[in-house]
Amino acid sequence: MPLGATMVKDISGEDILMRSLVKDNGLLVIFSCNGCPFVKAWEDRYPELGDLTSSNDIGMVLVNSNEAKRDGEDSFDEMAAHAREAGYNTPYVVDTDHKLADAFGARTTPHVYLFNKDMMLVYKGAIDNMYEVNPQVATEFYLKDAIESMIAGEKIDPAETTNKGCSIKRVKR
Numbered sequence: 001m002p003l004g005a006t007m008v009k010d011i012s013g014e015d016i017l018m019r020s021l022v023k024d025n026g027l028l029v030i031f032s033c034n035g036c037p038f039v040k041a042w043e044d045r046y047p048e049l050g051d052l053t054s055s056n057d058i059g060m061v062l063v064n065s066n067e068a069k070r071d072g073e074d075s076f077d078e079m080a081a082h083a084r085e086a087g088y089n090t091p092y093v094v095d096t097d098h099k100l101a102d103a104f105g106a107r108t109t110p111h112v113y114l115f116n117k118d119m120m121l122v123y124k125g126a127i128d129n130m131y132e133v134n135p136q137v138a139t140e141f142y143l144k145d146a147i148e149s150m151i152a153g154e155k156i157d158p159a160e161t162t163n164k165g166c167s168i169k170r171v172k173r
Helices: 037-055 078-085 096-106 142-152
Strands: 007-010 016-018 027-030 058-064 091-095 111-115 121-125
Touching: 007 096, 027 037, 027 096, 037 058, 037 078, 037 142, 078 091, 111 142, 121 142
Parallel strands: 027 058, 058 091
Antiparallel strands: 007 016, 007 091, 027 111, 111 121
């Protein structure tokens, strides 16, 4: 997926060129938000994933595409506060008019996209098989395994899983 010249605003207030987030071994994009119960169940993994991607020279970004909630829980100020509270250690950006979500075909929060060093999509779907609030029930760590396989030059299996979460709140035009 070419990111082209797509600019996004990070919670730091900086405008970031999406392609500048790509590192030598690729990019992890997670569509997320502040209020979805599925995100709340999984977001404790974001800092760990930030560490894993950083140590493997993979960029990572959390993307909030909930344009219809921009005046409420997914406002810029709420995003910044939420990221601080949750201990996010990667960029968390606003997807204005849900352009990235539309381009990616993202449907839920969370929805994961892992790209290799050639920016080829190598994994998409869920973080793991934990669909409940209790993180102790995860038994398959799809994203972590995909990252480790990608770095090792091995086949990623599965390369796609079913994403579970809340729908992205798009603005109807």
